[in-house]
Amino acid sequence: MPKRLVIVGAGTGGLMVANFVARDLHSEIEREEISVTLLGEQETYTYQPGYLYVVFDLMRPAQLMRPVRDLLSPGVRFVHDRAVRIDTGKRQVLRADGDALDYDVLVLATGSGLNLDEVPGLREGAHWFYTLEGALRLRDALRRWQGGKLVLTVGVPHKCPVAPLEFTMMFEEWARHRKVRDKTEIVYTYPLGRAHSIQAVADWVAPEFEARDIAIETFYNLESVEHEERIAHSLEGTDLPYDLLVSVPAHQGDDLGAASHLSGAGNWYPTDRHNLRLQGHDDIFILGDASDLPISKAGSVAHFEAEVLADNLVGVLTEGAPPANQYNGRAFCFIETGLERATFLAFDYEHPPTVPEPTNAVHWFKQTYNRIHWANLKAVM
Numbered sequence: 001m002p003k004r005l006v007i008v009g010a011g012t013g014g015l016m017v018a019n020f021v022a023r024d025l026h027s028e029i030e031r032e033e034i035s036v037t038l039l040g041e042q043e044t045y046t047y048q049p050g051y052l053y054v055v056f057d058l059m060r061p062a063q064l065m066r067p068v069r070d071l072l073s074p075g076v077r078f079v080h081d082r083a084v085r086i087d088t089g090k091r092q093v094l095r096a097d098g099d100a101l102d103y104d105v106l107v108l109a110t111g112s113g114l115n116l117d118e119v120p121g122l123r124e125g126a127h128w129f130y131t132l133e134g135a136l137r138l139r140d141a142l143r144r145w146q147g148g149k150l151v152l153t154v155g156v157p158h159k160c161p162v163a164p165l166e167f168t169m170m171f172e173e174w175a176r177h178r179k180v181r182d183k184t185e186i187v188y189t190y191p192l193g194r195a196h197s198i199q200a201v202a203d204w205v206a207p208e209f210e211a212r213d214i215a216i217e218t219f220y221n222l223e224s225v226e227h228e229e230r231i232a233h234s235l236e237g238t239d240l241p242y243d244l245l246v247s248v249p250a251h252q253g254d255d256l257g258a259a260s261h262l263s264g265a266g267n268w269y270p271t272d273r274h275n276l277r278l279q280g281h282d283d284i285f286i287l288g289d290a291s292d293l294p295i296s297k298a299g300s301v302a303h304f305e306a307e308v309l310a311d312n313l314v315g316v317l318t319e320g321a322p323p324a325n326q327y328n329g330r331a332f333c334f335i336e337t338g339l340e341r342a343t344f345l346a347f348d349y350e351h352p353p354t355v356p357e358p359t360n361a362v363h364w365f366k367q368t369y370n371r372i373h374w375a376n377l378k379a380v381m
């Protein structure tokens with residue numbers, strides 16, 4: 001009987017860790033000593049950072065999508081289904097089709113999704129760019145944009161902490177290119193008392209926005225949207241009339257965790273910040289957005305975690321060794337500061353980021369990454 005690694009979630013983290021392990025253990029997999037199974041509810045992988053470019057007609061949806069099966073290393077078995085419950089006693093993942101997958105080691109990489117029902121009126125009154133459908137609907141609204149007041153609101157937690165800033169700065173430059181900037185008012189809101197949760201980013205962006213005539217409204221937690229009157233109300237009592245409301249809704253984890261009594265508030269999994277174990281479970285690991293770690297929910301985080309976790313899984317599967325390698329909180333985020341310039345953040349648990357001067361070179365680096373991301377997923381880089 002081979003040792004069975006099961007990974008739930010065929011997104012950024014799930015694909016990477018499956019491919020890293022299969023690459024390192026291809027001989028053991030060929031000898032049927034180890035099996036690697038990836039269970040995913042989507043047969044198509046979608047590169048989510050591309051949604052921002054779809055909004056501004058800079059990328060087409062087809063450029064963001066690939067069949068999951070084309071992204072797998074030899075040796076990874078893909079099962080297309082949804083996990084509905086985990087039975088930790090029997091070490092089984094129960095599937096929507098009624099079947100079960102037995103595991104010796106389990107990785108949960110189920111990501112994060114939007115909570116569109118927390119704020120009354122949001123579904124009817126707001127646009128968002130955190131799903132492909134939302135990005136396409138916003139793209140169509142921008143194609144019709146002749147000017148007016150755009151209000152952006154941010155719910156927490158949400159993935160890619162810098163995407164709301166990127167959208168705002170890209171929109172501002174896009175409006176200038178479209179020659180409607182003089183008829184366009186932009187209001188960026190944020191739930192905290194400054195423009196971003198990361199202090200260095202907040203310090204950098206305040207003068208940047210002032211120079212671009214983008215208003216910042218802090219302590220703004222969206223409470224409800226009156227979609228017919230087009231007014232966004234905050235918990236703090238600020239009413240903002242709008243012509244176009246763009247929201248980053250608060251996120252939550254997949255309900256697999258709650259159905260299995262393994263997750264906590266928000267459906268996030270309580271996770272060890274260094275070895276990524278689900279707390280209280282030696283044979284279950286959490287990867288990427290699904291964890292409750294107070295770090296950025298970002299593809300780069302899922303990537304850096306996947307590298308550490310894969311090394312540990314190789315030891316666990318081949319020798320029963322305890323996970324020795326530690327994730328240090330490493331994260332890397334590009335920030336598009338318009339349509340032609342970008343900067344970046346690099347940080348970890350011990351080292352907060354600084355914000356380098358935006359350049360055209362960093363923007364093109366990001367554009368290149370958008371097109372070679374597939375190689376990263378396949379563990380060939």
Ligand SMILES: Cc1cc2nc3c(=O)[nH]c(=O)nc-3n(C[C@H](O)[C@H](O)[C@H](O)COP(=O)(O)OP(=O)(O)OC[C@H]3O[C@@H](n4cnc5c(N)ncnc54)[C@H](O)[C@@H]3O)c2cc1C
Nearest residue numbers: 009011012013041048049083111160288289297298299300
């Ligand atoms: C607009 C936008 C811009 C972004 N920009 C950046 C960026 O510039 N840089 C960056 O690093 N990150 C960025 N991100 C964030 C990045 O895309 C995510 O953080 C990353 O994809 C997280 O990887 P993950 O593996 O944890 O989750 P995901 O990649 O979301 O994958 C989770 C997978 O699990 C599947 N799943 C969930 N539940 C189940 C279940 N019960 N059974 C089976 N399958 C299940 C889902 O269908 C999905 O396929 C951006 C995201 C958005 C939306």
